[in-house]
Amino acid sequence: MPCASLRIVVFPETPKTWTARSLEHDLTAAGRTADAALETLVRMADAHIAYDIRHGHPPLSAFASAPRLYWNAFVAVLEMHGQGTFFDPRLDDPVKYPVAARNKSGHVQADEDLVTPLLGGLQLYQLLLPVPQAPRGSYDRSAARRGEALFGGKAQCSGCHVPPLYTEPGWNLHTGEEIGIDNFQADRAPDGRYRTAPLRGLWTHAKGGFYHDGRFPTLAAVVNHYDSHFALGLSAGEKNDLVNFLKSL
Numbered sequence: 744m745p746c747a748s749l750r751i752v753v754f755p756e757t758p759k760t761w762t763a764r765s766l767e768h769d770l771t772a773a774g775r776t777a778d779a780a781l782e783t784l785v786r787m788a789d790a791h792i793a794y795d796i797r798h799g800h801p802p803l804s805a806f807a808s809a810p811r812l813y814w815n816a817f818v819a820v821l822e823m824h825g826q827g828t829f830f831d832p833r834l835d836d837p838v839k840y841p842v843a844a845r846n847k848s849g850h851v852q853a854d855e856d857l858v859t860p861l862l863g864g865l866q867l868y869q870l871l872l873p874v875p876q877a878p879r880g881s882y883d884r885s886a887a888r889r890g891e892a893l894f895g896g897k898a899q900c901s902g903c904h905v906p907p908l909y910t911e912p913g914w915n916l917h918t919g920e921e922i923g924i925d926n927f928q929a930d931r932a933p934d935g936r937y938r939t940a941p942l943r944g945l946w947t948h949a950k951g952g953f954y955h956d957g958r959f960p961t962l963a964a965v966v967n968h969y970d971s972h973f974a975l976g977l978s979a980g981e982k983n984d985l986v987n988f989l990k991s992l
């Protein structure tokens with residue numbers, strides 16, 4: 744009988760919500776209490792594991808490794824040349840990644856792996872970093888409250904930016920067409936897609952523009968772009984409400 748073990752961390756995401764996350768898999772659940780978040784995650788994982796076992800798949804193989812686990816291993820081993828293991832056969836593509844394919848960057852193994860034992864603790868630390876709160880007076884509170892209702896309603900933002908993570912729990916990737924931009928940078932990535940940016944603490948990086956290449960100089964420009972791409976029909980007041988909500992996150 745195959746079995747799966749999961750290490751789960753549960754922490755407060757906002758003053759009103761708790762998040763449960765698997766340390767190994769990109770698997771997340773939210774709830775009003777720590778118990779509720781944990782229970783939802785365990786129920787989801789249970790259902791997937793039962794399905795995987797019935798179909799002869801390795802347990803939870805539908806879920807990518809937890810994003811920080813991937814990037815922490817990537818940076819530690821490939822970029823900082825730490826002594827460890829890094830695995831990603833997608834880098835074997837000689838057309839897309841000639842240098843990585845030649846160097847076998849997706850198959851790095853060390854005799855003694857000094858990196859992998861540290862990844863869990865590092866991820867735990869990163870997950871527990873509190874989201875910096877927007878300073879008082881940096882946004883209009885009542886406009887932000889109206890903006891929150893628009894975000895989950897008429898403006899349809901929460902379909903992708905799912906609160907409280909403000910990204911999709913799961914495979915959070917989209918083509919350029921879906922969000923109304925070109926695929927230039929996306930095509931350099933293994934999956935050819937852009938990642939739904941998590942929006943908490945947005946106010947801390949308001950300089951240098953928004954989207955992966957900073958193409959939108961202000962949040963108002965981002966909202967205008969979505970308004971025309973998704974034909975949302977937002978009024979000037981509604982756009983302002985949404986911008987204030989984004990500033991409050």
Ligand code: HEC
Binds near residue numbers: 953954955969
């Ligand atoms: C179809 C999914 C989808 C929907 C719907 C969507 N977004 Fe996005 N959003 C994305 C993706 C993907 C990115 C990352 C784009 C990039 O990096 O180029 C993004 C990026 C952003 C950013 C930039 C964040 C940063 O750090 O640069 C903001 C702000 C944003 N979205 C707000 C919104 C708002 C407001 C709405 C509703 C009007 C909305 N999004 C609807 C997928 C979506």
